[in-house]
Structure formats: structure tokens, C-alpha cells
Amino acid sequence: QQKVQQSPESLIVPEGGMASLNCTFSDRNSQYFWWYRQHSGEGPKALMSIFSNGDKKEGRFTAHLNKASLHVSLHIKDSQPSDSALYFCAVSGSGSWQLIFGSGTQLTVMP
Amino acid sequence: GPKVLQIPSHQIIDMGQMVTLNCDPVSNHLYFYWYKQILGQQMEFLVNFYNGKVMEKSKLFKDQFSVERPDGSYFTLKIQPTALEDSAVYFCASSSGTVSNERLFFGHGTKLSVL
Numbered sequence: 500q501q502k503v504q505q506s507p508e509s510l511i512v513p514e515g516g517m518a519s520l521n522c523t524f525s526d527r528n529s530q531y532f533w534w535y536r537q538h539s540g541e542g543p544k545a546l547m548s549i550f551s552n553g554d555k556k557e558g559r560f561t562a563h564l565n566k567a568s569l570h571v572s573l574h575i576k577d578s579q580p581s582d583s584a585l586y587f588c589a590v591s592g593s594g595s596w597q598l599i600f601g602s603g604t605q606l607t608v609m610p
Numbered sequence: 611g612p613k614v615l616q617i618p619s620h621q622i623i624d625m626g627q628m629v630t631l632n633c634d635p636v637s638n639h640l641y642f643y644w645y646k647q648i649l650g651q652q653m654e655f656l657v658n659f660y661n662g663k664v665m666e667k668s669k670l671f672k673d674q675f676s677v678e679r680p681d682g683s684y685f686t687l688k689i690q691p692t693a694l695e696d697s698a699v700y701f702c703a704s705s706s707g708t709v710s711n712e713r714l715f716f717g718h719g720t721k722l723s724v725l
Binding site: 542598600 | 614643645650651652653654655658660665666668701703708709710711713714715716717718719
């Protein structure tokens, strides 16, 4: 059974700073990786996907994937107070209909 | 952007009663999901549904749970009978393709309180 763990549980960064979120997964057959963000009172919203090893940049957000080390990360540059939310890493494998969410990182960006 | 609507936003019922949670997915989406979230923490996969069938379900999807989408109407999650541990926020999601390459669109959730 796939296990997806995130660290840290909570993170506080100053406005304009860099936030780095980490995610490890247990199934070496995992192939598809997503980052979702959930603001209070809402459902999660997809931020970006990454399917190949290396970096993928979308605006202020950069995802990094290393399948060999079972690790995926998200880096948020120039963090804004509106980035304050619960961030989830989500993983699925080939032939699976499940998207398994990690434990979440609560990000707070202080003005 | 595309929106998933969930009705009601909050439901309070007595333990042992039946409850139906309703979801109006994005109009052209074909894949539907239910997730459970407790205390604003981890999103737990319950079930996914495609072409009128349950494709995959987790251990959390107990025998008391069922899903259906009759004739393209609401995608529903029914719990009968409910238990205290069913109290949570239930999120519906839909997608146009499989989870491998298509993002899921989530509703705002239905908070279920079982007394």
C-alpha cells in the first residue's frame, strides 16, 4: 500500500521568502506526481504536475522529482500571504485509479 | 474555471440514519471520486467511478457506503447506516481523464456531523 509522507508538517516563511516542501513516497512504481493546494473552507486545487525526473517550473513554483530516491519537492519563490494554505503532494502509479494524497504541509506566509 | 458543486455544505444527522451526499461534477468529465478529510488534515481516498462502475475503492469505503450516478444526474455517496466515525468533510472530485495525466477538480466539500 502506497505511503506518502510530507515534511515539514507546518512551515512559516516571511513574505518574499522561499518555501520548500518535501514529499516521500514508498512505491517505486509510482509514475505521476501532483501538488495540490487547499485554502481554508475550500477543496484542494491542483497547482502543477511532474512526471519526469528533474525540475519543472511554472511561474513562482518549481517542482523537483527524483524517482530513485522516492522524493518530490515543491519550492515557492517570492512567497505571498495568499500562498498561505495546506499543500498536498499526490501520487499515482501506472494502472492505478487512485490518487494518494500525502499528509500535508501547512504553509503560513507572514506579511 | 470548471466547478464542482456539492450539496449540502453541512449535514447533521443521528447515528444509524441514512445520508446522501450530492455532487454535481464538471459537465464533460467522465471520472468521479470521493475523498474523506478529518480535522482539515489528510485527504483519504474512498472510491472512484467511471462508466457507471466503481473502478477502485479503499478500505475506508465500508459496506455501508455506496455510490451511483443515475443517468448523468448527481454523483452521490450514500451511507447507510451512519456511524460516529463517519463524521468528516467529504469531497467530491471529477476529471476528464485518468489520475495519471489529468488534474482532479474538487468541490468545496460537505461537512457531515453524525451525532
